[in-house]
Amino acid sequence: MSEDSLPPAPLRSPLHDRHVELGAKFADFGGWTMPLQYSGVVEEHTAVRTAVGVFDVSHLGKAAVTGPGAAALVNATLSNDLAKIGPGQAQYTLCCDDETGGIVDDLIAYYRDDEHVFLIPNAANTAEVVRRLRAAAPEGVEVTDQHRDFVVLAVQGPRSDEVLAAVGLPTGHDYMSFVEADFEGSTVTVCRTGYTGERGYELVAPDTVGVALFDALLNAGAPHGLVPCGLGARDTLRTEMGYPLHGQDIRIDVTPNEARLGWAVGWKKDAFWGRDALVAEKEAGPRRRLVALESLGRAIPRPHMSVSLVPDVLLGEITSGTFSPTLKKGIALALVASVVNPEAQVGVDVRGRRELFQVRPLPFVDTSVRGS
Template structure:
C-alpha cells in the first residue's frame, strides 16, 4: 500500500513547475499554480480560459449485456432519458437515501456506461456496482488508465480548435476523438459554470496533451488553474461538493437535487426512502448565503436566526472574486425562506447574510 497521497500522471510535472500541492481525496493535486494564485486563476476562467488537471477523479466502466439497464437500476437519474453520446449527472445513494457519491455517467451504448466518480469515493462506488452486477456484466475500475483535463472558460472552443479537437457540441455530450494519433474522449462537461470541456486521454499521454493545451491557453490570456480556483468557481455556481453539500447524511431531496432522480423508475438505490422524504417534505434544505457586509464564510459555521435560534450549518464558503463579497452554501431548517436575513457565527462575531437560491453568478455552461 502506498504511503501518503497518490500521484496522478502529471504530479512530477506540476511539482517541477512550482505548483502548490495539496491532498484531495487521497491524491496529491495542484491547489494553485506558480505565478498566479487562486483569485487570478478564478478570473482567468471567468474572463478567458483555464486548464485544470483533475486526474484524481475516478473512471469506472460498466460493460456487458444490459450494462446500461443495470446501472440505471442502481443510480438515481434515468439513463433512459439520454442517448449514446450523452452524459448525465447522477447519484449513488444508500438504501436510506444518503449520497455515497455524485458523478457523471457517459452512455456509450446499451451495453456500456462510463462513470466519473469523485476521487475519495471511486473505490466504494466501483465496489457497490461490482457487488450488485448480474452475470455477464463487469465493473472495471480504470482510475489509472485515464487522465482528466478540464478546459474551461469563454475561450475554451478556441483552445480545442487549435488542438484539432472537435468543438461546439451540445452541453452534456461527448465524442471519441484523437489528438496526434492518440485517443482522447472530449466531453462537453465541467464544474465551473463556464462553457468548457473535459478531456480524457490515456494516462501515459497526459503530459504531452497538458503541455500542448497549456500553450494554447496562455496564447488566449488564460492560465493553468488549481483546485483552489475550481472550488471558488463551483461555489459561485452553488454546485454541490461531496463531503460538504453531499454525504451519506444528506439526501438528494435535502440538497435540491431531485432533478437528478428518476422518480418514475421502478428501482434505484434509496428509492423508497427518497420517495417518502419527498412526500413528507425534508426537515432541511440547501440554500445559498450572500454576505451583506464584510466577512468571508467558511464551512461548518452555525447559522442563526435574528433571535439567535439555530437554523443550520454552512457547508461551504468563500470570498467570491466575481462579486467581491463573501458567499456560502448551507443546509438550513425547512422554515427558512428566500430573502430571509440570517447570521453566520464566525468566532466572536457574526456576518449578516441574505438567503438566496444559487447560482450567485450567471450560468454560462450552454454558451
Template sequence: MPLEYAGAGVLAEHVAVRTAVGLFDVSHLGKIAVTGSGAADFVNRCLTADLGKITPGQAQYSLLCNDDGGVVDDLIAYLAGPDEVLLIPNAANCAEVASLLAAAAPEGVAVENRHEAYAVFAVQGPHSDEVLEAAGLPTGHAYMSFARAELDGVPLTVCRTGYTGERGYELVVPSEQAGLVWDALVAAGEPYGIQLAGLAARDTLRTEMGYPLHGQDISPDISPVQARLGWAVGWKKDAFFGDAALRAEKEATPNRLLWGLRAVGRGIPRPGMLVRDDEGHEIGSVTSGTFSPTLKTGIALALLDPRFVLGEQVAVDVRRRREAFTIVKPPFVTPGVREP
C-alpha cells in the same frame, strides 16, 4: 492537483476561467468501466437519474445513494452504448462506488475500477472552444455530450461538461499519453491567455455556481431532496438504490434544505459555521463557504431549517462574530455576466 499554481494564485486563476480560459488537471477523479450485456440497464437500476432519457454519445449527472437516501457519491455517466458505460465518480469514493456496483452486478456485467488507466483534463472558460480548435479537437457539440477524437495519435474523449459554470470541456485521456496532451493544450491556449488552475479556484468557481461538493453539501447523511438535487432523480423509474427512502422524504417535509447565503457585510463563511435566526437560535450550518472573487463578497451554501425562505436575513458565526447574510437561491453569478 495543487491548491494553486506558483506565479498566479487563486484569484488570478478564478478570473482567468471566468474571462478567458483555464486548464485543470482533475485526474484524481475516479474512472469505472461498466461493460457487458445490459450494462446500461444495470447502471440505470442503481443510479438515481434516468439513463434511459439520454442516447449513446451523451453524458448524465447522477447520484449513487444508500438505503437511507444519503448520497454515497455524485458522478457523471458516459453512455457509450447499451453494453458500455463509463462512470466518473469523485476520487475518494471511487473504490466504494466500484465495490457497491460490482456486488450488485448480474452475471455478464463487469465493473472495473480503471482509475489509474486514464487522466482527466478540464478546459474551462469563454475561450475553451478556441483552445480545443487550435489543438485540432472537436468543439461545439451539445452540453453533456461527448465525441471521440485523437490528438497527435492519442485517442481521447472530449465531453461538454465542467464544474465551473463557464463553457468548457473535459478530456478523458490514456494516462500514459497524458503529458503529451497536457503540453499540447498549454501550447494551443497560449494565444488565448490560458491559465493553469488548481483546487482552490475550482472550489470558488463551483461555489459561485452553487454546485455541490461531496462530503460537504451532499454526503451519506445528506440526501438529494435536502440538497435540492431532485432534478437528478428519475422519480418515474421503477427502482434505484435508496428509492424508498427518497420517495418517502419527498412526500414529507425534509427537516432541512440547502440554500445560498450572501454576506451583507464583510464576513467570509467557512464550512461548519453555525447559522442563527434573529433571536440567536441555531437554524443550520454552512456546508460550503468562501470569498467570491466575482462578487467581491462572502458566499455560502448552508443546510437550514425549512421554515426559512428566500430573502430572509440570518446570521453566521464568523470568527466569534455574528455576521449578517441574506438567503438567496444559487447560482450566485451568471456566467458571462459580471457584477461591478
C-alpha cells in the same frame, strides 16, 4: 508502528512533475496530491471567467461498466434516468444508499451504448461506488476500477473552443454530449461539461498521453490567455454556481431532496438505490435544505460556522463558504432547517461575531450570457 499500519502514500497525477515545474502549491484531495494553485486563486478564477484555464482533475475516479445489460444495471441503481439520454451523451447522477437515500457519491455517467457506460465518481468514493455496483451486477456485467488509467483535463472558459480547435480536438457539440477523437494515436473523449459554470470541456485521455496533451493545451492556449489552474480556483468557481461538493455539501447523511438535487432523480423509474426512502421523504418534505447565503457585510464564511435565525435559534451550518472573486464578497452554501424563508436574513457565527447574510437564489453568478 509497522509498515502495514502506516496510512497509504498519497497518489499523484501523471502530470505531477509538470505541476512542480510550473510552481504549483499542492494539497491533498481524496488521497491524491494535486495542485491547489499556481499564480493564485483569484488570478486563476478570473482567467476562467474572462478567458480560459486548464485544470488537472485526474484525481477524479474512472470506472467502466461493460457487458450485456451494463446500461440496465446503471439505470436500476443510480438515481437519474439513463433512458432520458442516448449514446454519446453524459448525465449527472447520484449513487444513494439503498436504505436511507443518503448520497454515497455524485458522478457523471458517459453512455456509450447499452453495453458500455463509463463513470466518473469522486476520488475518495470510487472504490465504494465500484464495490456497490459489483455487488449488484448480474452475470455478464463487469465493473472495472480504472482510477489510475486515465488523466482528466478540464478546459474551462469563454475561449475554450479556440484552445481545443488549436490542438485538433472537436468543439461545439451540445452540452453534456461527448465525442471521441484521436490525439497522437490515442483516443481522447471530449465532453462538453465542467464544474465552473463557464463554457468548457473535460478531456479523458489514457495516462500515456497525458503529459503531451497537457503541454499541447498550454502551448496552444497561450495566445488565448490560458493559464494553468489549481483546485482552489475550481472550488471558488463551483461555489459561485452553487454546485455541491461531496464531503461538504452532500454526503451519506444528506439526501438529494435536502440538497435540492431532485432534478437528478428519475422519480418515475421503478427502481434505483434509495427509492423508497426518497419518495417517502419527498412526500413528507425534507427537514433540511441546502440554501445560498450572501454576506451583507465584509464577513467571509467558512464550513461548519453555525447559522441562526435569531441568536438563540440554531438553524444549521455552513457547508461551503468562501470569498467570491467575481462578486467581491463572502458567499456560502448552508444546510439549514426547511422553515427558513427564501428571502430571510440570517446570522452566521464568524469567529464569535454574528454576521448578517441574505438567503438568495442560485447561481451567485450568471454565466448564461456567455453560452456555458
